[in-house]
Amino acid sequence: GEDVEQSLxxxxxxxxxxxxxxxxxxxxxxxxxxxxxxxxxxxQLLTYIFSNMDxxxxxxxxxxxxxKDKHLSLRIADxxxxxxxxxxxxxIRGSARQLTFGSGTQLTVLP
Amino acid sequence: xxxxxxxPRHLVRRRGQEARLRCxxxxxxxxxxxxxxxxxxxxxxxxYLQKENIIDESGMPKERFSAEFPKEGPxxxxxxxxxxxxxxxxxxxxxxxxxGLNYGYTFGSGTRLTVV
Numbered sequence: 670g671e672d673v674e675q676s677l678x679x680x681x682x683x684x685x686x687x688x689x690x691x692x693x694x695x696x697x698x699x700x701x702x703x704x705x706x707x708x709x710x711x712x713q714l715l716t717y718i719f720s721n722m723d724x725x726x727x728x729x730x731x732x733x734x735x736x737k738d739k740h741l742s743l744r745i746a747d748x749x750x751x752x753x754x755x756x757x758x759x760x761i762r763g764s765a766r767q768l769t770f771g772s773g774t775q776l777t778v779l780p
Numbered sequence: 781x782x783x784x785x786x787x788p789r790h791l792v793r794r795r796g797q798e799a800r801l802r803c804x805x806x807x808x809x810x811x812x813x814x815x816x817x818x819x820x821x822x823x824x825x826x827x828y829l830q831k832e833n834i835i836d837e838s839g840m841p842k843e844r845f846s847a848e849f850p851k852e853g854p855x856x857x858x859x860x861x862x863x864x865x866x867x868x869x870x871x872x873x874x875x876x877x878x879x880g881l882n883y884g885y886t887f888g889s890g891t892r893l894t895v896v
Contacts, residue, residue, distance in 0.1 A: 673822075704887075711784075711871060711887040712823070757822055766875075767813060767836065768885065770822035 673758060673771035680777045687745040689774045691758035694739060698760040701734065702768065703743045706755045715743070715756075745776075753778045784809075784874050784888035785854075792894045799859040799866070801891045805874030812855040813885065814847060817869040829855060862895045869893075 673693045681687045693701070699720050704712040718725045718732045718741075725732045731744040741758055755775050759768040785804040793799050805812050810831050815823040825839040829849035840847065844862075849855040859866055869892045873885035 709889075711889040712873075713887075714885070759823075765836075766811070767825040767828055767839070768815075768823070768873075769825070770815075772820075772822040 673760060673769055675756075675758060675771040675774045677772070678775050678777070680779060681748050682779050683748060683750060685748055687743075687748045687752070687776055687778075689743045689745075689756050689758075689776065691741040691743075691771055692739055693741065693758075693760050695760065695762050695769075696736075696739065697762050698739075700761040701732075701741050702759045702761075703730075703732065704757045704759060704770075706757065706773070708754075712757065748776075748778050750778045750780065752776060784872055784886050786870075786872050786888035786891050788891060789889065790892050790894070792896060793862045794896055795863060796861050799862050799893055799895075801857040801859075801870050801872075801893070802854045803857070803872030803874075803888060804854040805872075806876075806886050808876055809874035809886070810877045811875045812849050813873045813875075814855075814857050815871045815873065817871060817890075819868070823871060826857075859893075862893075864895050867893055867895045 675691050702717045703715045705715050706712050716727050716730050718734050729746045733742045755773040757770050757773045759770045787802050812829045814826040817823045827840050827847045828836040844860045846858045869890045871890045873887045875885050
């Protein structure tokens with residue numbers, strides 16, 4: 670199976686909060702990232718968290734990291750239609766420089 | 781300051797032809813990474829290059845695929861004798877020398893390769 674796992678789909682109503690979850694298996698992960706991909710576009714870095722942190726907040730985005738359970742989540746407050754996209758979590762392992770991505774979560778925001 | 785530039789945006793090749801994908805990193809960036817995204821999948825690492833050096837090619841298929849990042853000019857990902865399974869979006873990312881990993885990576889908009 671995937672080393673980094675995400676649920677494939679999430680639908681929320683405009684104005685609600687969205688929570689996108691990610692689990693990873695490698696305990697040597699140092700940095701964990703959330704990227705956003707809109708249709709036909711590249712990846713936009715949204716936020717990151719270092720492995721010695723358990724929470725990071727950046728405007729409408731809140732990242733929670735549970736190292737014991739190897740669980741990462743991205744909360745988007747007051748979700749808007751412009752937030753509809755695919756969200757990827759990714760990790761850097763140990764001394765490597767390349768990213769390992771999850772398969773992505775398609776977020777659909779309903780009016 | 782232009783971002784990571786990839787061209788072409790779309791590329792159609794017949795089976796057996798060669799595909800050449802180009803990536804110009806952000807100004808001042810000397811590290812380039814190539815990733816492949818198959819339909820409805822996440823991105824998979826292919827190769828990591830610095831100027832004139834391949835640092836890690838552990839994600840590259842052993843045959844038909846090659847990459848270079850010359851001293852002058854863009855990085856090139858070359859796929860020889862393409863097959864239908866090579867159809868995918870190929871993304872390039874760049875990062876500066878010595879930058880901490882909290883920087884993340886800047887991605888280009890990708891090249892969508894279709895093999896017919």
